[in-house]
Amino acid sequence: MALREFKLPDPGEGLTEADLVTWHVAVGDTVKVNDIVVEVETAKSLVELPVPFAGTVASLHAAEGDTVDVGSVIITIDDGVGGSSDAAAPAPAAAAPPAAAVPPATPAAAPASDGGAAGEEIAEGLIGGTTSTGRTAVLVGYGVKQTEAKRRPRAGGASPTVPESTNRSPEVQPLSGERTRALAKPPVRKLAKDLGLDLAVITPTGEGGIVTRADVEAAAASATGAPASAQESSDAAPAASRWGRPTASGHREERIPVKGVRKMTAQAMVASAFTAPHVTEWVTVDVTATMELVERLKADREFRDVKVTPLLVLAKAMCVAVRRNPGINASWDEAAQEIVVKHYVNLGIAAATPRGLLVPNIKDADAMTMRELADAIGTLTATAREGRTQPADMSGGTITITNVGVFGIDAGTPILNPGESAILAFGTVSRRPWVVTAADGSESIEPRWVTTLALSFDHRLVDGELGSRYLADVAALLGDPGRALVWG
Amino acid sequence: MSPGATKPTTIAKGITSGLRAAMERDPKVVLMGEDIGKLGGVFRVTEGLQKDFGEERVIDTPLAEAGILGTAIGMALRGYRPVIEIQFDGFVYPAFDHIVSQVAKLHARSLGYVKMPLVIRIPFGGGIGAVEHHSESNEAYFAHTAGLRVVAVSNPHDAHWMIQQAIETDDPVVFYEPKRRYWDKGEVGDGPSGDLSSARVLREGTDVTLLAYGPMVKTCLQAAEAAAEEGHNLEVIDLRSLSPLDEDTILASARKTGRVVVVHEASTFLGMGSEISALVTERAFHHLEAPVLRVGGYNVPYPPSRIEEEFLPDLDRVLDAVDRSLAY
Numbered sequence: 001m002a003l004r005e006f007k008l009p010d011p012g013e014g015l016t017e018a019d020l021v022t023w024h025v026a027v028g029d030t031v032k033v034n035d036i037v038v039e040v041e042t043a044k045s046l047v048e049l050p051v052p053f054a055g056t057v058a059s060l061h062a063a064e065g066d067t068v069d070v071g072s073v074i075i076t077i078d079d080g081v082g083g084s085s086d087a088a089a090p091a092p093a094a095a096a097p098p099a100a101a102v103p104p105a106t107p108a109a110a111p112a113s114d115g116g117a118a119g120e121e122i123a124e125g126l127i128g129g130t131t132s133t134g135r136t137a138v139l140v141g142y143g144v145k146q147t148e149a150k151r152r153p154r155a156g157g158a159s160p161t162v163p164e165s166t167n168r169s170p171e172v173q174p175l176s177g178e179r180t181r182a183l184a185k186p187p188v189r190k191l192a193k194d195l196g197l198d199l200a201v202i203t204p205t206g207e208g209g210i211v212t213r214a215d216v217e218a219a220a221a222s223a224t225g226a227p228a229s230a231q232e233s234s235d236a237a238p239a240a241s242r243w244g245r246p247t248a249s250g251h252r253e254e255r256i257p258v259k260g261v262r263k264m265t266a267q268a269m270v271a272s273a274f275t276a277p278h279v280t281e282w283v284t285v286d287v288t289a290t291m292e293l294v295e296r297l298k299a300d301r302e303f304r305d306v307k308v309t310p311l312l313v314l315a316k317a318m319c320v321a322v323r324r325n326p327g328i329n330a331s332w333d334e335a336a337q338e339i340v341v342k343h344y345v346n347l348g349i350a351a352a353t354p355r356g357l358l359v360p361n362i363k364d365a366d367a368m369t370m371r372e373l374a375d376a377i378g379t380l381t382a383t384a385r386e387g388r389t390q391p392a393d394m395s396g397g398t399i400t401i402t403n404v405g406v407f408g409i410d411a412g413t414p415i416l417n418p419g420e421s422a423i424l425a426f427g428t429v430s431r432r433p434w435v436v437t438a439a440d441g442s443e444s445i446e447p448r449w450v451t452t453l454a455l456s457f458d459h460r461l462v463d464g465e466l467g468s469r470y471l472a473d474v475a476a477l478l479g480d481p482g483r484a485l486v487w488g
Numbered sequence: 489m490s491p492g493a494t495k496p497t498t499i500a501k502g503i504t505s506g507l508r509a510a511m512e513r514d515p516k517v518v519l520m521g522e523d524i525g526k527l528g529g530v531f532r533v534t535e536g537l538q539k540d541f542g543e544e545r546v547i548d549t550p551l552a553e554a555g556i557l558g559t560a561i562g563m564a565l566r567g568y569r570p571v572i573e574i575q576f577d578g579f580v581y582p583a584f585d586h587i588v589s590q591v592a593k594l595h596a597r598s599l600g601y602v603k604m605p606l607v608i609r610i611p612f613g614g615g616i617g618a619v620e621h622h623s624e625s626n627e628a629y630f631a632h633t634a635g636l637r638v639v640a641v642s643n644p645h646d647a648h649w650m651i652q653q654a655i656e657t658d659d660p661v662v663f664y665e666p667k668r669r670y671w672d673k674g675e676v677g678d679g680p681s682g683d684l685s686s687a688r689v690l691r692e693g694t695d696v697t698l699l700a701y702g703p704m705v706k707t708c709l710q711a712a713e714a715a716a717e718e719g720h721n722l723e724v725i726d727l728r729s730l731s732p733l734d735e736d737t738i739l740a741s742a743r744k745t746g747r748v749v750v751v752h753e754a755s756t757f758l759g760m761g762s763e764i765s766a767l768v769t770e771r772a773f774h775h776l777e778a779p780v781l782r783v784g785g786y787n788v789p790y791p792p793s794r795i796e797e798e799f800l801p802d803l804d805r806v807l808d809a810v811d812r813s814l815a816y
Contacts, residue, residue: 016527127532128500128671135617136671139530140576141793142617144668149710151718152804185816187746190774 002081004053005073008040009125010137018042020066020074029057037075040068052132055079071123184211195220201254261356272416276332276458280413281467284452285475286434291449293481297370306374310429310451310478311349311403315373317477318399318424319345319366320484325470328422329398332461339461348400348417349377351384359417360389361397401426411454421462424474427452451478500533500670502647503609507534507571509648510655511541514569517655520547520556521573521609530575531611531670553579557586560606561594569655570606576667577612578621584629591660592635603658607651611667612640613703613753614800617793624790625702625754630662631731631763638730639684640664642705644673646688646728649680657684664730666703687734689741693723696747696810699738699764701727704751704801711806720810730760735767742768746777747813751801756784778816781809 008018018040025037034050037057041047055077062068122129127137135143182199184192188211192199195216202219204211258266290313297308322329322345330341347365351358360383362368362376383389400417405428414423434448455471477483497505511517519534519541525548528535538546549556553574560570574580580587587608594602614623631638637659641647647665654661661684681688690705691712698708705726712722723741727734742748748768750761761782768780783801791799 122671127530128498136668138616138618138667140616140618140622144616144671145797147615147707147710147802149713149803151714151807185778186773186776 002079003058004055004077004079006037006051006053006075006077007123007125008068008070008072008074009049009132010070010127010139017067017069018047020062020064020068021046022064023060025057025060025075027057027059031055031057031077051075051077053077053079071125071129182211183209184216188213188216192216192219261358265357268418269415272418275334276416276421277460278413278416278456279459279462279464279467280454280456281464281471282411282452282454283471283475284450285479286436286448287429287451287478288449289480289482290478291429302371303374306371307378308374309377311401311426312370312374312377313481314401314424314426314474314478315347315349315362315365315377316370316484317474317481318347318401319368320477320487321470321473322366322399324473324487325466327466328457328462328470330421330461331398331419332421332458342398344398346396346398348394348397348420348423349380350400350402350417351381351389353384353389354387355389358384358389358394359397359400360384360393361400363396399423405429405451411452413454414456416456416458421458422467422470423456424471425454425456427454453478496673496675497644497648498671498673499641499644499647499665500531502644502674502676503533503641503651503665504535504537505676506648506651507537507655508540510569510571510652511537511545514655515545516567517569517571518545518547518563519571519573520549520560522549522551522556522575524548524573529573531667533609533611533665533670534573553581553583554586557583557591557608561586561590561604564604564606564660565594565602571651571655572606572608574608574610576618576622577610577624577626580608580610580626583608587630587636587660587662588633592633595659596635604660605655605658607654607661607663609651609663609665611670612664613666613668614790614793614796615668615703617796619793620790623793623796625752625785627662627664627702627730627752628754628759631760635660636731637661637684638664639728640666640702640730641728642666642669642700642702642726645676646681646726648676650684650728653680653684664702669703669706672706682728685729685732685734687725687727687729687737689723689737690726691722691724693721693745695721695723695745696749696813697723697725697741697745698749698751698806698810699725699727699741699761700751701730701760702752704753707801707803708751708806711803711810714803715807715810720814722810727760733764733767735771738764738768739772742772742780743775746775747816748776748780749783749806749809749813750780751783751806751809753785753800755787756782757787759784778813781813783809 020038021041022039023037024039025031031037031051032054033052036048037051038049039046040049058076058078060075061073068074124130125137127139129137131137131143133143135145137143182202183204184199189199191213192202192211197216197219199211202211202215205215206212287310290310293313294308294310297303326341326343329345330339333340344364345366346361346363348359348361351360360380362373362380365373365376368376380393383393397417397420399420400423402414402423403426404412405426408428411425411427414425416423429449429451431447432450433445434450435443436446436448437443453471453475455467457467473487507519519537521529521534523530524534525538525543525546534546556572560572563570574583591604591606594604612627613625616623627638627640630636637654637657639650639654639661641650641664651663654663691709693712698712700708705724708724712724715722723745725737725741750764752760754760756762759782761784765780765782769776783805785799785801790796
């Protein structure tokens with residue numbers, strides 16, 4: 001048999017003692033776990049205490065009306081189990097001490113984690129002592145749980161060596177945008193800078209295109225023609241140039257094979273520039289009304305979920321102006337010696353993509369509502385940005401916009417997309433001073449939204465008059481989008 | 489030095505002996521707080537002091553933190569060195585105005601004429617299974633306020649010595665005590681480990697720097713042990729002073745390892761880790777092999793105790809961050 005002692009716990013009010021009010025059991029009674037055995041009164045409340053053991057009541061250590069210290073034994077239970085290992089058994093002695101408070105028993109076993117044997121142990125149940133659940137008792141709360149000093153097993157097994165790079169960091173994900181700054185961590189950037197190397201031309205080997213320290217060191221070694229460690233002893237290594245910088249191939253100059261989109265672009269530009277005699281005309285126009293329209297459309301339910309930009313209004317204006325000047329939307333058939341006038345508009349939009357310059361076009365843009373046009377532009381730019389533009393998307397264009405304004409450029413002299421006879425450069429839209437004439441004829445200078453349009457056209461089939469009319473019409477539509485109702 | 493200071497003791501008893509030493513040395517040191525006298529404090533940190541020093545030096549106050557601080561400010565103005573116990577972290581807010589508007593500013597407002605040598609002791613942090621208001625980590629509020637020193641102790645040695653340093657300095661000090669570590673044992677040595685503004689390298693390492701304070705120091709030391717078994721050599725620094733920060737120690741370690749993980753129980757959002765991350769990024773940028781990572785609580789109110797273990801950073805969360813840092 002084993003005698004188990006139940007000590008008066010801290011009833012959770014921070015008090016050190018309690019008055020014993022009523023015993024609910026007597027010696028010889030049988031109790032189950034959590035049976036209420038006693039009622040005690042603290043300065044704050046009456047508390048019924050459950051017993052944490054089952055068995056037979058062996059003895060009561062206090063009488064009703066006694067004041068008992070927290071931590072002293074109040075009842076002993078015989079749990080009927082033989083050969084107890086713990087409880088250094090004050091058994092016989094504890095048989096029936098008088099009702100006066102019994103000094104707290106020494107805890108049966110100090111917590112295993114206690115390396116350093118403090119001067120005085122705190123009794124079980126007292127603040128700082130242990131609780132029945134093995135925690136450290138506190139005044140408010142279930143107590144302090146000892147934390148694990150071991151790492152839990154990880155899914156996939158512990159890997160003592162960590163992979164060289166990670167894809168957990170969002171910034172390491174391959175970038176789909178047009179900006180392609182070299183990826184490297186700060187000390188590697190510093191190393192490259194100190195070595196006079198441009199990170200952008202070093203071939204990255206890290207996951208996600210990261211330039212590693214090893215990459216920089218390899219580049220430095222190849223730049224000097226020898227491993228860095230061999231520099232001092234190697235007379236054969238090419239000397240640094242008189243600028244004191246690496247001279248081997250690939251750093252002061254870089255040779256890139258001409259292929260793919262670059263090759264196609266070059267051929268098309270040469271063919272266009274040297275077969276079609278280009279004329280470029282310019283017009284600067286107050287597009288404040290267009291900007292206001294854009295703001296209105298952004299708030300329009302019809303245009304929710306789609307990007308509304310000045311480019312959209314220009315695209316529409318191009319289509320409307322083509323209807324008034326069909327000769328601009330044509331091509332020169334050298335072989336047949338014919339001019340082909342197109343009664344549809346496949347509106348090309350030049351796009352800078354990861355693959356290079358591409359000019360996909362929107363088929364039958366003139367037949368589209370503004371909302372359809374907005375959707376088509378959105379799809380076209382998204383597809384181009386993702387590098388998924390197909391050859392069919394780029395063939396059959398009839399007239400093109402090049403939106404150089406996004407780079408902050410006023411305008412330029414664009415080169416025709418081969419097979420077309422006009423291309424419009426859309427300059428940046430910015431606030432500029434503008435002479436505004438009021439209804440009464442008085443003039444003032446006001447800040448307005450102003451842009452420059454530049455139209456290049458093929459002078460073989462488009463005369464200056466037609467080109468000028470077309471450009472003037474587009475400008476008029478941007479200056480007053482309401483014109484589209486008149487001309488549309 | 490109090491007798492017995494070289495024997496093993498606990499953080500709680502280290503503070504008790506430190507308070508006792510300060511009170512013996514200077515009769516102007518006065519303790520005030522809720523239940524600190526007769527009861528000895530809810531964590532028994534002031535146990536026995538009222539019996540030995542009397543009710544006029546160990547004062548049981550009403551449950552009114554604003555009143556306690558207001559009284560302490562007046563006493564400090566008249567040359568006393570009040571040491572206040574805020575019973576639990578979450579109870580300090582009624583006194584917040586006094587602390588940030590008066591305690592922090594009187595010295596500057598008076599052009600240095602007035603000193604505010606008071607200490608505000610706050611048991612902080614969770615992990616004791618308590619109800620709300622009893623497990624918070626509000627150190628960033630005070631660290632953000634210029635004019636206050638904010639320190640946190642993590643072991644009995646610092647508990648014993650830093651409470652005395654805090655009482656001795658003429659600056660107001662918010663003194664954080666890691667309540668769930670109160671009964672952790674350790675040796676108390678012969679003198680303080682450094683001045684009150686200094687951090688302390690507890691474990692030297694080369695691979696990753698762990699920065700922690702208060703209750704998370706032990707977690708980080710355990711994490712470093714576990715990491716050593718995996719072949720990673722972690723440096724563990726106990727910040728000790730949260731304001732001012734020991735920038736030299738932090739930056740030297742960051743430059744050495746190139747990888748820094750800051751650990752605290754407070755939520756990472758605008759916590760101490762955010763400031764330290766910015767500091768290290770600004771001043772040790774070219775030494776950083778990985779971004780400074782923060783391990784801390786989530787940006788939610790402290791949760792009910794049944795799920796607090798999911799909220800509190802533990803050894804595994806620290807080591808996961810170490811792995812993330814090493815993966816760069």
